Amino acid sequence: MSNYVAEEGEKGKICSMGVIYMEFVLNGVKWGVQFVRGTDNRLRRSDGVLTLGVTDAIDGKIYLSESLTGSLLEHVLCHELTHAVCFSYNIYIPIETEEWLCNYMADHGKEIIYLLDKLLQSMERRRFA
Numbered sequence: 001m002s003n004y005v006a007e008e009g010e011k012g013k014i015c016s017m018g019v020i021y022m023e024f025v026l027n028g029v030k031w032g033v034q035f036v037r038g039t040d041n042r043l044r045r046s047d048g049v050l051t052l053g054v055t056d057a058i059d060g061k062i063y064l065s066e067s068l069t070g071s072l073l074e075h076v077l078c079h080e081l082t083h084a085v086c087f088s089y090n091i092y093i094p095i096e097t098e099e100w101l102c103n104y105m106a107d108h109g110k111e112i113i114y115l116l117d118k119l120l121q122s123m124e125r126r127r128f129a
């Protein structure tokens with residue numbers, strides 16, 4: 001099992017998780033998603049506590065603990081993506097409210113979007129039937 005951690009610019013490197021570094025664009029703002037060791041200082045929140053994921057608007061990076069897999073990875077990544085959306089669209093809300101929103105999206109966002117898609121597909125089928 002590799003413990004290799006990609007540094008900036010090393011795109012498409014492979015580790016035990018699969019792809020270790022990915023990029024995406026939100027509202028014209030470029031972001032990177034990078035897996036790092038669970039003890040990496042980039043996973044420290046502003047209060048010094050180590051966490052599983054951090055969105056750093058200055059670096060333009062989402063740092064994720066390489067220990068994350070499955071539903072916990074999905075939850076943490078969705079939470080961090082919601083922070084990235086807030087930054088990318090200049091949505092400034094009190095941090096406690098933003099954390100609540102990010103948790104709400106991580107808990108329910110996929111369910112809402114999947115249901116939206118399903119209902120819209122059903123409406124389209126009925127309209128053209």
Ligand SMILES: [Zn+2]
Binds near residue numbers: 079083099102
């Ligand atoms: Zn958060």
